Amino acid sequence: MSETAEATQEVAVEPKEPLFSTKNKRLLSDPLNDDNPITIQVLGICSALAITVQVKPSFVMAVSVLFVMIGANLIVSWMRNLIPSRVRIIVQLVIVAALVILVDQFLKAFLYDVSKQLSVFVGLIITNCIIMGRLEAFALGNKAWPSFLDAIGNAAGYGWILIAVAVVREFFGSGKLWGFQLIPQSFYDFGYADNGLMILPPMALITVGIIIWVQRSRNTKLIEEN
Amino acid sequence: MDVNKNGYIFAFSAILVIVVGAALAFTAESLKPMQKENVRLEKMQNILATVKIESTPEEAKEKFDKYIVEQKLLNSEGVVTDFPNLTAFDIDAVKEYKTMAAEDRHYPLFVFEDGGERKYIVPLAGKGLWGPIWGYVAFNGDMNTVYGSTFDHKTETPGLGAEISETWFQERFIGKTIFNESGEFVSVDVVKGGTDVEGQDHLVDGISGGTITSKGVGEMMERTLNVYVPYFKGNLKAAL
Numbered sequence: 001m002s003e004t005a006e007a008t009q010e011v012a013v014e015p016k017e018p019l020f021s022t023k024n025k026r027l028l029s030d031p032l033n034d035d036n037p038i039t040i041q042v043l044g045i046c047s048a049l050a051i052t053v054q055v056k057p058s059f060v061m062a063v064s065v066l067f068v069m070i071g072a073n074l075i076v077s078w079m080r081n082l083i084p085s086r087v088r089i090i091v092q093l094v095i096v097a098a099l100v101i102l103v104d105q106f107l108k109a110f111l112y113d114v115s116k117q118l119s120v121f122v123g124l125i126i127t128n129c130i131i132m133g134r135l136e137a138f139a140l141g142n143k144a145w146p147s148f149l150d151a152i153g154n155a156a157g158y159g160w161i162l163i164a165v166a167v168v169r170e171f172f173g174s175g176k177l178w179g180f181q182l183i184p185q186s187f188y189d190f191g192y193a194d195n196g197l198m199i200l201p202p203m204a205l206i207t208v209g210i211i212i213w214v215q216r217s218r219n220t221k222l223i224e225e226n
Numbered sequence: 227m228d229v230n231k232n233g234y235i236f237a238f239s240a241i242l243v244i245v246v247g248a249a250l251a252f253t254a255e256s257l258k259p260m261q262k263e264n265v266r267l268e269k270m271q272n273i274l275a276t277v278k279i280e281s282t283p284e285e286a287k288e289k290f291d292k293y294i295v296e297q298k299l300l301n302s303e304g305v306v307t308d309f310p311n312l313t314a315f316d317i318d319a320v321k322e323y324k325t326m327a328a329e330d331r332h333y334p335l336f337v338f339e340d341g342g343e344r345k346y347i348v349p350l351a352g353k354g355l356w357g358p359i360w361g362y363v364a365f366n367g368d369m370n371t372v373y374g375s376t377f378d379h380k381t382e383t384p385g386l387g388a389e390i391s392e393t394w395f396q397e398r399f400i401g402k403t404i405f406n407e408s409g410e411f412v413s414v415d416v417v418k419g420g421t422d423v424e425g426q427d428h429l430v431d432g433i434s435g436g437t438i439t440s441k442g443v444g445e446m447m448e449r450t451l452n453v454y455v456p457y458f459k460g461n462l463k464a465a466l
Binding site: 051053054057081082083084085086087090091094095098101102105106108109110112120173174196199 | 229230234235238239242243246249250253254257260261264268283381383384385386434435
C-alpha cells in the first residue's frame with residue numbers, strides 16, 4: 001500500500017468566516033475531483049479492490065467510512081491541542097478503532113442484514129489510509145467545522161469512486177446492478193458471457209486506473225510539467 | 227501546559243484507554259441481548275427457509291414454534307440421546323465443528339410438520355476457502371430426497387464462493403438423493419463448476435471460480451449426514 005505523506009494543510013480560518021466560505025466549500029468539492037483520495041492521493045486502494053465486486057456492499061462501506069471519518073475528524077480536531085505529538089498516531093488509531101467497533105456493534109444489533117453483508121470489511125475500515133491520512137493532514141491542525149467538512153468531502157470522494165468501480169465490475173462481471181439482473185437472458189442465449197475477470201481484484205485496479213486516466217486527460221490542473 | 231512531557235503522555239494515554247475501553251465495553255454489553263436475539267431469530271429463519279417457509283425476523287419465533295414439532299439430539303453414532311440441559315436448538319454446529327472432536331459433537335435434528343407431512347432438517351458445518359461455512363438440509367419423509375437447503379458463510383469471496391448463500395445454488399440440491407439404488411449412503415457431492423450433472427442423482431454442479439467453497443459444501447454434507455445414516459435407516463425400517 002503506497003502512502004504519500006502529505007504536509008499538514010493549514011487553512012487560515014478568519015474569526016467571523018461564513019460557514020460556507022469559498023475555502024470551506026473547496027474542502028467539500030476538492031476531494032471529489034482535484035484532490036480525490038483514491039485517484040489522486042492513491043489512498044484507500046485496499047478496500048477499493050476488496051469490496052467493489054457488487055454495488056450494495058460498496059455503498060454501505062462508503063456510508064460507514066463517512067460516519068467514521070466525521071466522528072474521527074471531529075474528535076481529533078477537538079482534542080488537537082491536548083494530543084501529545086509523540087503519540088499522536090497511536091491516539092488517532094485508538095479513536096478510529098473505537099469508532100469502527102461502535103459501527104460494527106450497532107450494525108449487528110440494529111441492522112443485522114447489512115452487518116452480515118459487510119462481514120469483515122467493517123473492521124477493515126480501521127486500516128483505511130484515508131481516515132488516518134485526513135486526521136494526520138487536516139484534523140490535527142484545524143478547527144472542528146472545517147474538519148467536519150473535510151471529512152464529508154473526502155468520504156464522498158472515496159465513496160463515489162468506490163461505487164463507480166463497483167458499477168462497472170458488477171455490470172460486466174455478473175450482469176447485475178444492486179443485485180438486480182440487468183442483462184436479459186436473451187443476451188446470454190445469443191452467446192454473451194459475463195466477464196469473469198471483472199470479479200477478480202486485478203480488474204478493480206485496472207478500472208481505477210482507467211478512471212485516473214480519464215480524469216487526468218480532462219482535468220488540466222492535474223497534468224504534470226516535465 | 228507542555229503536552230510532550232513524559233508524565234503528561236502517560237496520563238493522557240491512560241485516560242484515553244480507560245475512557246475508550248469503558249465506552250466500548252458498555253456499548254458491547256448493552257447491545258449484546260439484541261445481537262444474541264438477532265442471531266437466534268436468524269437461525270430460526272434459516273431452519274424454516276430450508277423447508278420453504280419464508281419468515282421475517284418478527285414472525286420467525288411464532289412460525290418456528292408452530293412448524294417445528296420435534297427437536298432431537300443424536301450422538302456421534304447416530305443414536306437419539308438425551309443430553310441434560312441441552313436442546314437441539316442450542317447446539318452451535320459451527321462452534322462444535324471447530325472446537326470438538328467428531329465423536330464428542332452433538333448432532334441436532336429438527337422435525338418439521340405441516341399438514342401431516344414430515345420433513346427432517348439437519349444442520350451442517352464445515353469449512354470453505356477463507357473460513358467456516360454452514361447450512362441446513364431438509365429431507366422428505368423418505369429420508370433420502372433433499373427437499374431444500376440453505377447455506378451460509380462467514381468470509382467467502384463475494385461473487386464467487388459467497389454465492390453458496392444464493393438461492394440459485396441452493397436450488398440445485400433439490401430432488402437429489404443421498405442413498406443409491408442399493409440403499410448405500412453416497413451423499414450428494416458438489417463437483418467443479420460447469421460440469422454436466424444432468425440426470426445425476428448424487429451430483430451437484432459447483433460454482434465456477436468458487437471451487438474450494440463448493441467442495442467444502444460437498445464435504446460437510448458427506449461427513450455430517452454420514453452420522454445420521456443409522457438413524458435414518460432405523461427410522462425407515464420402523465416405518466415399513
